[in-house]
Amino acid sequence: MKKIQLFLCSMAIVATVSAQKQNDFWALGSGIGIDFTSGTAVLKKTNIDSYRGSATVSDPITGVLQFYTDGAKAWNRNQVVMSNGTGLKGNSDNGATQGAAVVPFINEPSKFYLFSMEAQAGYPFAQSKGKLYYSVVDMSLQGGLGDIDPARKNVLLDSGLAGCMVTIAGGSCNDIWLLAQMADTGLLKAYHVTASGLNPKPVVSYLGAGVDGAGAFRESQLAASPDGSKVALSSFNVMFYAGAYWRSQFYSCVNGLQVFDFDPLTGKASNAIVLNSSEKDPNIEMLNYGVCFSPDGSKLYASMGSRSPGDFNFMDSLYQYDLSTYTETAMRASQKVVGTSHGMDDFSTLQRYGDKIYINPT
Secondary structure (H helix, E strand, O other): OOOOEEEEOOOOEEOEOOOOOOOOEEEEEEEEEEEOOOOOOEEEEEEEEEOOEEEEEEOOOOOOEEEEEOOOOEEEOOOOEOOOOOOOOOOOOOOOOOOEEEEEOOOOOOEEEEEEEEOOOOOOOOOOOEEEEEEEEEOOOHHHOOEEOOOOOOEEEEEEEEEEEEEEEOOOOOOEEEEEEEOOOOEEEEEEEEOOEEOOOOEEEEOOOOOOOOOOOOEOOEEEOOOOOEEEEEEEOHHHHOOHHHHOOOOOOOOEEEEEEEOOOOOOEEEEEEEEEOOOOOOOEEEEEEEEEOOOOOEEEEEEEEEOOOOOOOEEEEEEEEOOOOOHHHHHHOOEEEEEEOOOOOOEEEEEEOOEEEEEEO
16 A cells, blocks of 8 residues: 555545546635646635535546535636525535535536535534535536526435535446435435436435444544445544533433445445444543545544543544454554644544545644
8 A cells, every 4th residue: 555645734525426537626624725637736726615514526537627615605617606506505604524515417417416414503512413405516507617406406305414424436337325424323324326316215224332322423524435345434522521410411422433334236334343432442532533544445544632531622633543454353453643733723634635635624
């Protein structure tokens, strides 16, 4: 495996399915873009302001920007908000950790499903229980600049979700899965996009009791291995660690990091293994956030905040797990710190491009 290189940047999770060069431009953070079309990351200016969820689509042949979204708005390749690109019901307050995703139509390359997650977070420290919407971007509109189809805008797909989602190529080479985690429970939902369109009835899998219960996945992220056979899922709710009083309340939940098998043919998840959790490691306070696989899928990288019991100051660290021996004992034993950072206000999201992992201190 090539050596992973780590780069610090201001970015959000880009949740598009890569098809050749379709993921070669990222719009993220506060007015930041990264252009990979030359083979090297080049900073660009954009009009986005999303420190968490964003998604960008580039031309699959040239890598040239086509459009981007933060889940609440959609911009065309001229970086102008589409005429019908405002008022999207999703990620309006950057509350969802992965608040936007884009999936192409299978047999209509000029059309895309734009998924947006409205976190609807409660206060204080309440579970988000987000609503998942989709709109259709039609690139044949507005003279080829693209626009939201007014007849298919803000279609409610599901609710009760945890604010994270990821896309995975299907097993038949002409289908795609969108995965989303349920709030408060280990239930994972997989929505299937085929040549027939989007199936609103998801495939549901139960990951097990390792990370489960009220308040679980209050903030969480999903990541898929390059071949789509493995998925990682993080969960944290800071109030678990705030003291004995909060541990007896409704939102005192298990925090943890787990990895599981995913079948791209059926959409089913199985064989979940907990790599760390507040139950398995009660004396090591870890708040799991960003997750990302290595290019060959043999390593998992995870961003975690850690602190001493009773301390409110966290140190953000990047951990590595070796997945080559797929047992709980071996993977937990392989955990090691590969980088730390002090003074961050929040934890880091991770995104891979080639043999590099880009890190965002959100």
